[in-house]
Amino acid sequence: MRGTQAERVLMEVEQATDEIVDFAAELVRVPTVNPPGEAYEACAQLLGDRLRACGFEVRDLVPEDRPEHTSRYPRVNVFGRRGGGPVVAPAVRRPVRSFI
Numbered sequence: 001m002r003g004t005q006a007e008r009v010l011m012e013v014e015q016a017t018d019e020i021v022d023f024a025a026e027l028v029r030v031p032t033v034n035p036p037g038e039a040y041e042a043c044a045q046l047l048g049d050r051l052r053a054c055g056f057e058v059r060d061l062v063p064e065d066r067p068e069h070t071s072r073y074p075r076v077n078v079f080g081r082r083g084g085g086p087v088v089a090p091a092v093r094r095p096v097r098s099f100i
Helices: 005-015 017-029 040-053
Strands: 057-061 077-081
Touching: 005 017, 017 040, 040 057, 040 077
Parallel strands: none
Antiparallel strands: 057 077
């Protein structure tokens, strides 16, 4: 008998614990000090590389029209999609309607 969907998800997370912890450690090593917003490009690169390694098509969106985006402190948004599924945008807190 197969468990509930929640049980299956928890089992997968448990099996991936070392990978999850290693990736979290990689992320926190990137010194994204805010303000002013240092190392955003390095963090975006790390996220994009990980998404690509997991089979996602990845696009970066730089908000050129935003005052907080500067040459010294560039802002980069990372979007990923795999197999026509929903867009994954790690730092976006609202639904992403189209894959930019």
